[in-house]
């Protein structure tokens with residue numbers, strides 16, 4: 001499909017679940033831009049710059065994926081860069097209500113920009129950045145859940 005699609009999120013940090021969605025989108029769109037939003041209500045572990053660097057490293061095998069950060073509203077960003085589509089990942093039914101609320105609001109802000117939902121590979125349907133951080137904090141094994149660069153960054157952060 002032609003055009004630019006945006007994958008927005010906190011990515012604190014990027015996991016194989018996020019990467020699965022990014023890879024699926026990258027097979028369909030000309031360009032996929034992963035955009036890190038600073039959601040202060042989530043008290044992030046990594047700074048936006050650190051999160052961006054980890055995404056750049058983890059997506060280096062995908063030549064149509066770019067990475068950016070933004071401090072404002074998603075729809076303002078999408079308009080600025082003339083994106084046609086916003087991509088969100090769905091893990092389980094529990095994601096659905098929240099995503100529906102955000103999508104309805106975004107549609108109200110700009111009804112020309114569509115939101116597409118991509119279902120993750122079943123093996124990642126339990127996976128979230130919060131779970132990964134919790135396991136890493138107590139020195140559990142996370143190498144099957146996150147790219148190598150993230151595994152290393154979490155090990156450094158929690159001094160294993």
Ligand code: ADP
Pocket residue numbers: 008009010011012015016017018020021039087088089090091095119120124125126127128129
């Ligand atoms: P946000 O704060 O916007 O929810 P996240 O970084 O938690 O940011 O998620 C960004 C996007 O990635 C969301 O669309 C979310 O549903 C999706 N996502 C997160 N984890 C997974 C996963 N394991 N599988 C598929 N999609 C996921």
